[in-house]
Amino acid sequence: MTFFKYHNGILHAERVPLPVIADAVGTPVHVYSAGALRHTANRFMAALRHLPAARFAFAVKANPNTAVLRLLADCGYGADIVSGGELRRALDAGMAPSGIVFSGVGKTDRELTDALDAGIGQFNLELEEEGHVLARLAESRGVRAPAVLRVNPDIDGGTHAKISTGKRENKFGVAITEAPDMFDRLARLDGLDLHGIALHIGSQLADLKPLEAAYRRVGELVFALRSRGHAITRVDLGGGLGIPYRSGDAMPSFDDYGAMVSRVTEQWSVGLTFEPGRVIAGLAGLLMTRVIWVKPGVAHPFVIVDAGMNDLARPALYDAFHRFAAVTPNGDTMVANIAGPVCETGDTFGMAQTVDLVRRGDLAVFHATGAYGAAMASSYNCRPLSPQVLVDGDTFAVVGDRILPAELAA
Numbered sequence: 001m002t003f004f005k006y007h008n009g010i011l012h013a014e015r016v017p018l019p020v021i022a023d024a025v026g027t028p029v030h031v032y033s034a035g036a037l038r039h040t041a042n043r044f045m046a047a048l049r050h051l052p053a054a055r056f057a058f059a060v061k062a063n064p065n066t067a068v069l070r071l072l073a074d075c076g077y078g079a080d081i082v083s084g085g086e087l088r089r090a091l092d093a094g095m096a097p098s099g100i101v102f103s104g105v106g107k108t109d110r111e112l113t114d115a116l117d118a119g120i121g122q123f124n125l126e127l128e129e130e131g132h133v134l135a136r137l138a139e140s141r142g143v144r145a146p147a148v149l150r151v152n153p154d155i156d157g158g159t160h161a162k163i164s165t166g167k168r169e170n171k172f173g174v175a176i177t178e179a180p181d182m183f184d185r186l187a188r189l190d191g192l193d194l195h196g197i198a199l200h201i202g203s204q205l206a207d208l209k210p211l212e213a214a215y216r217r218v219g220e221l222v223f224a225l226r227s228r229g230h231a232i233t234r235v236d237l238g239g240g241l242g243i244p245y246r247s248g249d250a251m252p253s254f255d256d257y258g259a260m261v262s263r264v265t266e267q268w269s270v271g272l273t274f275e276p277g278r279v280i281a282g283l284a285g286l287l288m289t290r291v292i293w294v295k296p297g298v299a300h301p302f303v304i305v306d307a308g309m310n311d312l313a314r315p316a317l318y319d320a321f322h323r324f325a326a327v328t329p330n331g332d333t334m335v336a337n338i339a340g341p342v343c344e345t346g347d348t349f350g351m352a353q354t355v356d357l358v359r360r361g362d363l364a365v366f367h368a369t370g371a372y373g374a375a376m377a378s379s380y381n382c383r384p385l386s387p388q389v390l391v392d393g394d395t396f397a398v399v400g401d402r403i404l405p406a407e408l409a410a
């Protein structure tokens with residue numbers, strides 16, 4: 001189901017024609033569909049709600065826009081955060097502290113303290129020493145920090161190397177083989193309420209098999225820890241499900257994922273936590289841009305648009321693909337290289353692509369930019385941070401202002 005469709009030859013976000021947004025707000029602009037966010041958030045929950053004591057923590061890093069977080073909070077989501085800044089965003093969006101999970105491999109003492117003072121629901125420990133430090137900070141405040149230990153199951157998620165997190169050589173989690181002894185030591189600390197395990201093996205996973213293998217390893221660990229006398233009441237299964245960026249991409253359905261999780265975790269007797277990011281927000285957003293030039297090239301022309309790698313970093317970072325389409329296509333196509341204005345050869349969104357014919361001044365979009373789009377924006381080349389717009393039915397609101405370089409730094 002898509003909330004971005006052509007009506008009378010004009011691409012709309014829900015019932016708002018995109019040129020109306022371009023006229024009002026300018027380009028480049030990130031456009032989100034509230035309907036798409038709600039629809040997907042509800043469907044993800046529905047596929048997993050039958051699982052015992054399921055909790056849902058949206059991975060804020062995928063889309064930290066406050067209006068987006070508020071909408072997801074209304075759908076019953078908490079937040080998976082990785083920094084003090086994301087803690088602020090989640091609280092500002094009205095998320096209950098008890099629904100906040102703090103992941104992240106490098107939490108500072110300041111961040112741990114702020115999260116303790118906010119009373120968040122779960123700390124995901126990334127190394128043994130973090131557990132000792134957190135326990136001390138909690139004790140000095142007269143509280144016990146609710147915590148789980150993140151393990152690295154040494155499973156290759158089969159995704160791009162830069163978004164793989166579950167292999168032994170990645171920086172995340174503690175080696176699953178060392179987890180039992182470490183758990184023994186950490187569970188003794190008065191300042192910790194250590195009650196579970198977390199994992200997250202990577203992002204944009206296209207196949208459930210590596211996830212299932214990782215979950216099974218964690219299941220064995222749950223029983224090993226119980227046999228050592230630990231009460232294990234929660235397992236955090238992380239996020240990572242992929243979305244179709246290309247029209248032909250086949251991705252696991254939420255129902256297939258739910259069925260796999262049911263099958264694997266049936267005997268665990270724990271509450272489960274999910275940390276989806278991309279699957280909730282990815283397809284709910286697009287980046288609208290205007291063609292500055294169609295510049296002749298050696299084999300194909302370059303379509304130079306006013307959105308750059310500073311607005312959408314994924315193609316430059318991960319060779320990611322975002323489908324390019326005209327807002328008012330005339331039915332003709334062209335073979336072109338799509339590029340931004342930033343002074344980097346890597347500021348290219350695709351080479352030798354067959355796309356809608358566009359000319360100087362035309363509006364176009366990059367699809368599926370709702371996750372890791374605006375979230376990764378920078379002001380490189382002294383470019384503004386682009387505005388963000390949330391469409392809901394036939395109305396839209398600017399939910400993120402354009403921020404000019406002059407406002408950012410000297």
Ligand SMILES: *Cc1c(COP(=O)(O)O)cnc(C)c1O
Nearest residue numbers: 059103200203239240275277278
């Ligand atoms: C990034 C991240 C997520 C979300 O990943 P998606 O692929 O966007 O679902 C969840 N948990 C942790 C710990 C993460 O680092």
